[in-house]
Amino acid sequence: MTTPAAAQLGLEYKPLEAPQLNDPFPFYARLRHEAPVTFAPAFQLWLVSRYADVQAALRDPKRFSSRDILRPPVDLPPEMLEYLKEAGYSPEYPLLGDDPPSHTRIRGLVGKAFSVASVAAMETRIREIARSYVDALLRAGPRADVVAGLSFPLPMHIITTLLGIPASDGEKLKGWCADENLFFVPHLPPEARMHSARGVAAFRHYLRAMVEERQKNPRPDDFLTSLIQARLEGERPLNLVELINLSSVIVFAGHETTTNLMSSALLYLLRHPTAWQELRANPAALPNAIDEVLRFDTPVVGMMRTATEDVELSSTQVPAGARLLLLFASANRDEAIFPEGAERLDIHRANANRHIGFGHGAHYCVGAQLAKLEMRIALEMLLERLPNPRLVPEKPVPYLPALIHRGPRQLWVEWDA
Numbered sequence: 001m002t003t004p005a006a007a008q009l010g011l012e013y014k015p016l017e018a019p020q021l022n023d024p025f026p027f028y029a030r031l032r033h034e035a036p037v038t039f040a041p042a043f044q045l046w047l048v049s050r051y052a053d054v055q056a057a058l059r060d061p062k063r064f065s066s067r068d069i070l071r072p073p074v075d076l077p078p079e080m081l082e083y084l085k086e087a088g089y090s091p092e093y094p095l096l097g098d099d100p101p102s103h104t105r106i107r108g109l110v111g112k113a114f115s116v117a118s119v120a121a122m123e124t125r126i127r128e129i130a131r132s133y134v135d136a137l138l139r140a141g142p143r144a145d146v147v148a149g150l151s152f153p154l155p156m157h158i159i160t161t162l163l164g165i166p167a168s169d170g171e172k173l174k175g176w177c178a179d180e181n182l183f184f185v186p187h188l189p190p191e192a193r194m195h196s197a198r199g200v201a202a203f204r205h206y207l208r209a210m211v212e213e214r215q216k217n218p219r220p221d222d223f224l225t226s227l228i229q230a231r232l233e234g235e236r237p238l239n240l241v242e243l244i245n246l247s248s249v250i251v252f253a254g255h256e257t258t259t260n261l262m263s264s265a266l267l268y269l270l271r272h273p274t275a276w277q278e279l280r281a282n283p284a285a286l287p288n289a290i291d292e293v294l295r296f297d298t299p300v301v302g303m304m305r306t307a308t309e310d311v312e313l314s315s316t317q318v319p320a321g322a323r324l325l326l327l328f329a330s331a332n333r334d335e336a337i338f339p340e341g342a343e344r345l346d347i348h349r350a351n352a353n354r355h356i357g358f359g360h361g362a363h364y365c366v367g368a369q370l371a372k373l374e375m376r377i378a379l380e381m382l383l384e385r386l387p388n389p390r391l392v393p394e395k396p397v398p399y400l401p402a403l404i405h406r407g408p409r410q411l412w413v414e415w416d417a
């Protein structure tokens with residue numbers, strides 16, 4: 001049996017505009033029930049929405065390859081690709097865009113920098129950085145946009161510290177990442193497409209200068225130096241383009257994701273004041289609450305894979321060469337796995353940690369420990385120091401149109417002076 005195409009059911013994938021932009025979950029629920037694996041022509045992607053199918057694909061890198069993971073779904077014009085190539089851009093990414101066995105070697109190396117022990121060693125520094133932003137927020141209050149004041153600058157500061165670059169470059173890096181996100185928006189007017197290409201080229205020039213400087217001046221106990229000095233497949237070091245692309249993944253993955261989770265956590269905890277009070281009284285419940293927010297409003301909405309042969313998921317045939325978008329955000333609302341009110345936020349949910357918000361299998365998020373620590377530190381500080389916080393009712397909570405990432409762009413909070 002084959003499920004009907006989504007178009008026949010009046011189910012059109014329009015993630016970049018309202019209502020799906022603000023609340024994609026009713027659409028995902030219909031996909032799961034009516035068209036669990038279906039082709040979205042505007043994006044040239046197969047949408048996979050059930051937990052079991054998403055997990056099966058993540059466990060099977062031979063048939064569901066990551067090789068093309070960051071290739072824009074709708075091809076960029078050749079002259080633009082040429083321009084970008086000259087700047088060091090390539091849609092081939094080590095680690096995130098690789099499959100075992102070559103993935104495994106680089107993963108071991110990057111994994112060391114993000115191991116439980118390495119992350120624990122960063123805790124004091126993360127606390128200092130977090131305190132400086134929370135202090136500034138309190139000074140600026142009793143009303144502030146916590147995205148601009150905390151959930152963006154904190155993860156960005158930490159990732160720039162890890163890469164050994166100035167934290168003051170954070171805004172610039174954020175702008176370039178936004179430009180790169182636009183590569184995933186089909187039918188962008190040529191002017192806007194060119195503007196985003198210029199941003200991506202500037203990002204690559206910046207990363208190239210960073211890598212070349214560190215090649216000349218290696219530093220002790222330095223993450224980037226260790227990547228530069230690593231030898232893959234016996235003797236081969238990562239080449240310049242690979243180092244640039246890997247650094248871009250670290251910048252991207254290291255800030256946007258955590259920013260979005262932090263903002264969403266604040267949004268939902270303030271919408272549920274009893275949850276806020278409970279966590280204030282018992283911060284030990286925070287890790288489960290963080291998992292539940294990751295499940296409930298998953299910041300990495302989905303990731304792509306390419307079918308290396310004809311495959312079947314939920315009785316639907318997907319041809320070899322097809323690109324699939326594995327919708328983590330939908331899988332995490334799947335009633336088959338979360339039968340107790342999957343559409344409800346419950347910070348005490350017993351199996352909240354079964355979410356696949358950090359992915360699953362070989363590519364499981366290498367920064368998960370770091371993200372969880374940043375989240376716990378920031379939320380603990382806010383629970384302790386913000387007196388009687390609440391959302392500012394007249395301020396809307398806007399979402400930026402993006403295919404892969406989701407989170408509030410602004411979040412206005414006020415508290416007692």
Ligand code: HEM
Pocket residue numbers: 066069095096097107249250251253254255257258261299300303304328356357358359360362363364365366367368370371
């Ligand atoms: C991989 C989510 C924070 C670095 C992933 C994947 C997901 C994810 C879903 C799997 C991608 C796939 O299967 O194709 C998140 C979320 C975060 C977060 C929700 C925050 C709440 C971080 C941080 C870093 C990081 C702080 C630090 C640099 C990476 C890297 C990979 C990855 C390098 C690729 C791993 C591999 O391919 O083996 N992340 N991430 N992430 N994440 Fe995260």
